[in-house]
Amino acid sequence: MSDYRAPLEEITFALETVGGLRDWDSLPGFEEAGEDIALAVLEECGKMAGEVIAPTNRTGDIEGAKLTDDGVVTPAAFKAVFDAYREGGWNTLASDPAFGGQGLPATLAIAVTEMITSANMAFSLCPLLTAGAIEAIAAHGSEEIKAKYLPKMVSFEWTGAMNLTEPSAGSDVGALKAKAEKQADGTYLIKGQKIFITWGDHDQAENVVHLVLARLPGAPEGTRGISMFLVPKYMVGEDGSLGARNDVRVVSLEHKLGIHSSPTCVMSFGDNDACIGYIVGEENKGMRNMFTMMNHARIGVGLEGVSVAERAYQHAVAYARDRVQSAAIGAKSRDSVTIIHHPDVRRLLLTSRALTEAARAIIYRNVWALDRAHHSGDVEVRRLAQGEADLLTPISKAWSTDIGVEVSSLALQVFGGMGFIEETGAAQFYRDSRIAPIYEGTNGIQALDLVGRKLNADGGEHWHALIAEMRTFVGGLDRAMAGSKTTLGEGVDALANAAETLFANGFEGIVDTAGAATPYLKLFGTVLGGYLLARQAVAAERRLASGDGNPGFLQAKITTATFFIEQLLPPAIALLGPIKAGATQLMAMDEADFARG
Numbered sequence: 001m002s003d004y005r006a007p008l009e010e011i012t013f014a015l016e017t018v019g020g021l022r023d024w025d026s027l028p029g030f031e032e033a034g035e036d037i038a039l040a041v042l043e044e045c046g047k048m049a050g051e052v053i054a055p056t057n058r059t060g061d062i063e064g065a066k067l068t069d070d071g072v073v074t075p076a077a078f079k080a081v082f083d084a085y086r087e088g089g090w091n092t093l094a095s096d097p098a099f100g101g102q103g104l105p106a107t108l109a110i111a112v113t114e115m116i117t118s119a120n121m122a123f124s125l126c127p128l129l130t131a132g133a134i135e136a137i138a139a140h141g142s143e144e145i146k147a148k149y150l151p152k153m154v155s156f157e158w159t160g161a162m163n164l165t166e167p168s169a170g171s172d173v174g175a176l177k178a179k180a181e182k183q184a185d186g187t188y189l190i191k192g193q194k195i196f197i198t199w200g201d202h203d204q205a206e207n208v209v210h211l212v213l214a215r216l217p218g219a220p221e222g223t224r225g226i227s228m229f230l231v232p233k234y235m236v237g238e239d240g241s242l243g244a245r246n247d248v249r250v251v252s253l254e255h256k257l258g259i260h261s262s263p264t265c266v267m268s269f270g271d272n273d274a275c276i277g278y279i280v281g282e283e284n285k286g287m288r289n290m291f292t293m294m295n296h297a298r299i300g301v302g303l304e305g306v307s308v309a310e311r312a313y314q315h316a317v318a319y320a321r322d323r324v325q326s327a328a329i330g331a332k333s334r335d336s337v338t339i340i341h342h343p344d345v346r347r348l349l350l351t352s353r354a355l356t357e358a359a360r361a362i363i364y365r366n367v368w369a370l371d372r373a374h375h376s377g378d379v380e381v382r383r384l385a386q387g388e389a390d391l392l393t394p395i396s397k398a399w400s401t402d403i404g405v406e407v408s409s410l411a412l413q414v415f416g417g418m419g420f421i422e423e424t425g426a427a428q429f430y431r432d433s434r435i436a437p438i439y440e441g442t443n444g445i446q447a448l449d450l451v452g453r454k455l456n457a458d459g460g461e462h463w464h465a466l467i468a469e470m471r472t473f474v475g476g477l478d479r480a481m482a483g484s485k486t487t488l489g490e491g492v493d494a495l496a497n498a499a500e501t502l503f504a505n506g507f508e509g510i511v512d513t514a515g516a517a518t519p520y521l522k523l524f525g526t527v528l529g530g531y532l533l534a535r536q537a538v539a540a541e542r543r544l545a546s547g548d549g550n551p552g553f554l555q556a557k558i559t560t561a562t563f564f565i566e567q568l569l570p571p572a573i574a575l576l577g578p579i580k581a582g583a584t585q586l587m588a589m590d591e592a593d594f595a596r597g
Contacts, residue, residue: 002318002425004054004311006046006115009553010357012039017536019107019364020371027375033104041104045090045112052084053119060122060261061428065202067253072201072263081123082156082204090116091127091156095134099150106374110303110367114360117307121432122262124307126159126199128300133160133211136293137230140281148236149209158207162293163194163231163267175222178214178269180229180277190214190231190277191270193251200265201233201250207242208233211293212269212277213286220284228286229277231269247275258431295393297440299370302363302396304436305404309356312411312429316352319424320345320414339414348414352407354564357536358529359400365532366392387462392528394450398443399525401436408433447517450524451502460503467496470531480541480558481534484565488534491527491569494576498523501580515583519575526572530565537561 015021015038024033056077063075085091094109095101117124134153137146152158166176178192190212194200201208210231219225235243251266269275281289320340327334328341339345369392372385408429412419419426437443455463470492477485498520505513540557543549 002315004050004057004119004314006042006049006118007310007314008042008046009550010360011042011111011114013536013540013553013557014357014360014364015107015111017539018361018368018532019111020105020368021107024105024107024371027105027371028377029103029375030105030371033108037104038108041093041108042111042115044088045115048084048088048090049115049119053081053116053123056081056123056261057120058425058428060120061258061432062260064260065253065263067250067263070203072203072250072253072265074202074204074263075261078123078204078261081120085116085127086156089155091130092154095131095154096138096150099134099138099146100154105368105371107364107367107371110299110363113300114303114307114310117304118311120261121304121308122259124304125259125262126202126204127156128297129162129199130156130160132162132293132296132300133209135296136211136228136289137280139292140228140285140289141230142280145230145278145280148240149230149232152207152240153209157205158209159199159202159205160209160211161197161200162290162297163197163200163210163212164290165194165196167193167195176213176215176226178212180214180216180227180279182216188214188229188277188279189270189273190229190275191273193269194267196254197265197267199263200267202263206234207236210248210267211280211290213290214277216283223287225284226286226290227283228280228289230280231275231277235276247272257434258428259435294440298393298397298446299363299366301436301439302359302366302398302400304439305400305402305433306356306359306363308404308429308433308436309352309359309407312408312426312433313349313352313356315426315429316411316414317349319418319426320349345414348410350560350563351568352410354533354560354568355403355407355529357560358526358533358564359403361532361536362392362525362528363396363400366396384462384465387458388466390457391450391454391462391466394446394454395521395525395528397440398437398446398450398521399529401433401439402443402522404433404436405430443521444518447521448514450521451513451517455499455503460499463499466528467492467499470495470527473531473535477534477538481537481561484534484562487569487573488530488565491530491565491573494573495523495527498576498579509582511587512582512584515586516579516581519578523572523575523579526569530561530569533557533561533564 021038024030059077060075066073092101093104094106097103130153137150153160180188180190182188212229212231213226214229215225216227231248232246235246237243248269251268254264256264321338323339324336325339326336328337366389369385369389373382373389376382412426412430415424415426418424474489474492502513537558540554544554
């Protein structure tokens with residue numbers, strides 16, 4: 001497997017052009033988050049990701065996590081990774097200083113997380129879930145719970161896990177059967193089983209803090225009757241010291257397609273009727289509270305798509321520059337050349353690069369909107385930024401994770417038959433990437449969220465604003481990007497047309513809207529990605545003209561944006577037809593006819 005090199009020039013450029021890097025220090029609380037600090041953080045993380053974490057990706061995949069009589073054991077090399085991550089304070093970047101965090105922008109933290117995830121996606125899931133649990137506890141927990149648990153979680157001495165899914169419920173969380181009963185002392189006894197619990201147990205932290213959804217006696221049916229509980233692996237004393245083992249255990253580990261070194265657990269709570277939990281927030285408000293954690297995780301999972309795509313792309317480029325096969329098409333010499341000279345390999349690589357950079361830009365913009373929503377001193381700025389962030393979140397999650405699968409598949413194709421051989425490492429990226437479109441609400445659910453909630457929020461104000469922004473930008477395109485003006489404009493028009501159609505459907509057309517949801521999200525992501533790449537290309541052109549920056553990198557940004565708009569955007573524009581067609585053909589076939597005779 002090739003080495004991972006953090007793409008610091010690309011990450012920094014994306015932060016500057018779409019991630020607000022030069023405006024961070026204008027927000028209250030971020031006064032010290034200047035460009036010098038940001039660049040130093042990125043460079044140091046890049047070193048750790050490449051030198052400490054990345055070498056464990058392949059070995060961890062081979063060794064995997066194992067369940068023993070003493071609990072889950074992770075690959076031996078993970079101790080150095082956990083130690084480096086913890087001692088470097090990487091988990092503290094965007095956390096509240098009141099609990100030991102550094103209070104830096106989430107946009108900087110997401111760039112750091114990208115490099116760590118590219119280095120080893122399986123490991124990165126542990127800090128991802130911990131960060132989400134921190135957000136949920138900070139937003140909804142009592143002062144006592146926050147004081148007792150958050151400092152250790154922020155420092156990464158204790159890790160967090162999300163416990164939603166049950167065997168009989170799946171994505172229908174409202175059908176869960178886990179129970180909670182309040183005790184005289186104010187605690188709750190938890191009983192039930194959860195499946196697919198990422199990093200539900202392991203040997204690299206002193207304690208694991210579970211956030212568990214369960215139902216109280218007499219609670220309303222469905223999601224309205226769910227409460228959230230904090231269930232520690234080890235009980236915690238008033239002084240913060242660890243006490244007895246709680247009545248929670250790992251039943252088994254799932255045998256998975258990928259991310260083998262990330263333990264995915266079947267968890268059992270209350271086998272001995274002694275599992276103690278503490279309510280987080282109000283009774284029967286657990287689903288709302290869990291969404292605090294899930295929305296954080298959805299962007300993080302979208303980033304997994306970017307991260308795996310970046311790693312797979314680097315791996316494919318290294319192979320294409322080394323593998324000699326066949327003469328160059330059209331060349332006078334019949335000597336064999338490296339395969340990066342062949343047009344179709346170039347197509348695979350350019351497609352991979354363009355999709356990865358577009359997805360990165362979408363996620364960085366999404367998180368920058370969240371930073372403004374949480375930290376701006378202007379109430380209206382916060383409102384509009386939150387609306388933009390809400391609109392972009394399902395796109396960040398679904399479009400980017402689909403890109404992760406597509407790019408890892410294209411990268412494997414560059415290797416040809418060797419890519420199908422595990423020893424080359426190309427297959428691992430494909431295997432690891434496939435879970436991301438399923439995590440945290442499948443991509444179909446994200447599409448339904450986009451058309452059902454986000455499109456209609458505030459009367460459509462936020463997507464109207466984004467369309468207007470895009471049209472203003474496209475109208476001013478000239479020079480290097482002038483040739484892309486027509487196609488990008490057609491993409492924006494198609495997106496607006498589709499949005500107006502779905503927005504007008506109302507409840508009467510809800511089935512048509514649901515049928516159009518996935519193609520609409522794909523259209524939205526592709527048009528938005530092309531727009532953000534075009535903005536980067538315009539910035540690159542300005543820097544080239546002024547002699548500011550690396551000419552090779554800046555020219556590559558223009559080439560990549562042009563390729564995306566000319567080659568990848570037109571097929572997406574054609575999705576307007578299926579979007580407007582509705583669900584008639586989707587629902588036309590009788591259920592029995594799906595089965596072959």
